[in-house]
Amino acid sequence: MAGRVTQGSITNQLLRNINTNLTRMQGMQEKLSTGRNINRPSDDPVGITYALRYRSDLTVNERMQTNTDYAASVLDFNDTIMTQTGDVLKRIKELAVQASNETNPQVGLDNIAAEMEQLQGQLLNIANSTFKGKYIYNGQLVDQKPYSSTEPWKVVTDSGKISYTISTGVNMDVSFSGNDVFGYPPSGTTAPKNEDDNAFYVIDKMIQDLKGPDMDDLKVQMAALETRTNKILAQQAQVGARVNRVEMVQSRLDDLNLNLQTLQSKVEDAEYEELIIQAKVNDSIYQASLSVGAKIITPTLVDFLN
CATH class of the missing domain: 1.20.1330.10 (f41 fragment of flagellin, N-terminal domain)
Structure with a gap:
């Protein structure tokens, strides 16, 4: 039996996807601004052990x-x-x-x-x-x-x-x-x-x-x-x-x-060329998700009455 898809579930899924893309973009921007691949232990738990050893x-x-x-x-x-x-x-x-x-x-x-x-x-x-x-x-x-x-x-x-x-x-x-x-x-x-x-x-x-x-x-x-x-x-x-x-x-x-x-540089430092490419890709994905979301959220009760 097919499940029921409501406007609310569609909107919630859309917001989750947009937030995921935005979080990914924020991580890329942080690496680009700091020039570091590891800004906190959670970024790379294995890499941080090597970084501490090298330091x-x-x-x-x-x-x-x-x-x-x-x-x-x-x-x-x-x-x-x-x-x-x-x-x-x-x-x-x-x-x-x-x-x-x-x-x-x-x-x-x-x-x-x-x-x-x-x-x-x-x-x-x-x-x-x-x-x-x-x-x-x-x-x-x-x-x-x-x-x-x-x-x-x-x-x-x-x-x-x-x-x-x-x-x-x-x-x-x-x-x-x-x-x-x-x-x-x-x-x-x-x-x-x-x-x-x-x-x-x-x-x-x-x-x-x-x-x-x-x-x-x-x-x-x-x-x-x-x-x-x-x-x-x-x-x-x-x-x-x-x-x-x-x-x-x-x-x-x-x-x-x-x-x-x-x-130490290989573990900690960011690869700017790769990050810039990934940031452009994530930005395109984020913009696409916003564009698709605008089409999904746009219809309202007034649109149906018209």
């Missing part, structure tokens, strides 16, 4: 990038400081070679000693260098000045390590002990180890030898200065190796960041 991975990756950038900056600064240290020791060696010529009068030796004293002061300033307000040659005691102007060769700096997480499970040590660079205290001083080629001690001994003068001991100190210079070069080589690794990690993190952003 979390991006946050971790960006933190790693920040750490690698800071580690690279600290290592580059250390490399610069060690280069300056090498330049100072190189000049002192030149002066020592010049002074070892036994034809120099005492006035000339005194002048050389005076320049060495200035270079010793410059070396002290280098040893107390800071990066962003933190001393770089006192281990974890970054707020404490490592070397004093009084007998700096007796100083034992902190050996604590400062490292940054540059990748999952990978920590990069960016700290250097002042004793590893400038030398441990000389023999006769209480310290974890003793080194007679301590840069400050060698320079001080040279100054005393020039004022003596004691040319034999000056040659001994020249050999010690050469040894210390080689040790500083070895430390600088370690800096270079760490910088190379950090740069490789930076490159990998940049690639990973780009990949994660691409994956």
Whole structure:
């Protein structure tokens, strides 16, 4: 038996269809205006789980990038400081070679000693260098000045390590002990180890030898200065190796960041070309439903009486 179709049922069905089309158009307009394919979890329950995962991975990756950038900056600064240290020791060696010529009068030796004293002061300033307000040659005691102007060769700096997480499970040590660079205290001083080629001690001994003068001991100190210079070069080589690794990690993190952003964009971002086409189609359907509805709703009791 055929069901009865009334004007009211026709009108209600028409309104439901129009509202459905209008709701679909509203969703398209929202995606077009926000540029996002997912504006709420209900838009794509599966896609939102991937989007949240990508966002979390991006946050971790960006933190790693920040750490690698800071580690690279600290290592580059250390490399610069060690280069300056090498330049100072190189000049002192030149002066020592010049002074070892036994034809120099005492006035000339005194002048050389005076320049060495200035270079010793410059070396002290280098040893107390800071990066962003933190001393770089006192281990974890970054707020404490490592070397004093009084007998700096007796100083034992902190050996604590400062490292940054540059990748999952990978920590990069960016700290250097002042004793590893400038030398441990000389023999006769209480310290974890003793080194007679301590840069400050060698320079001080040279100054005393020039004022003596004691040319034999000056040659001994020249050999010690050469040894210390080689040790500083070895430390600088370690800096270079760490910088190379950090740069490789930076490159990998940049690639990973780009990949994660691409994956996130595929899930979250709207495809404008496709949305525009769908919006045009939905608009045509909506207009057609309004046109058909106008013909259905138009007849009234007055129309029948006429």
